[in-house]
Amino acid sequence: MDGDWFGMAASAAGGGVFGVIGTLLGRVAGYFETKQQQAFERDRWQHDAAMTRLQMEVSRAEAEAELNAVQAEGSWQGLTASVAADAALASGYQFVDAIRALTRPALTLLLWLITATVFFNVDDALKARVVETAVFAATAATLWWFGDRTSPSGRRYPA
Incomplete structure (x- = not known):
């Protein structure tokens, strides 16, 4: 046990x-x-x-x-x-319409002439800034003024 x-x-x-x-x-x-x-x-x-x-x-x-x-x-x-x-803004006067139509091209040409004048006549110390600004203005004006002359539907508007 x-x-x-x-x-x-x-x-x-x-x-x-x-x-x-x-x-x-x-x-x-x-x-x-x-x-x-x-x-x-x-x-x-x-x-x-x-x-x-x-x-x-x-x-x-x-x-x-x-x-x-x-x-x-x-x-x-x-x-x-x-x-x-x-x-x-149709005036009905051909002379007024002609001046209006020439405004953008004339201003664009003037901006590019100012840019060229600045480029060739401004001293080198100031040239970079001034020319950059003038080229910016001339390019913006050219593309904006002539770029918006045609609508998306293809219809051309006067100046």
Whole structure:
């Protein structure tokens, strides 16, 4: 009978040791599982934050594009109104119409003559700034004055 008690005590001790080892292994596995779950959650939150940032950037880009479209539409409407108003200025006098028609070409030619005069007659210290400004003005005038003489539909307007 003593052997039975001893065998039972040894079995209980062996079961306890394996139970403790099993508990420890479960805790270690639980620790790594929790750590892995936290890493997954952190990655998911980072992904969600990145997606939110991208959605905000897309919304901002859409708003900017819409604003640019509205501004461009307003510019075209202003240009159309200006051209229409200019077309409505028919005087009925050929002399007045001829002077109006020659205004833009004459001013453009004058700007380019001023640019050439400045380029060839201004001393080198001032030349860069003055010539840059004169070339800017002459180029802008040439492209603007002659560029808007034709409407998008192809109809030509007088000067």
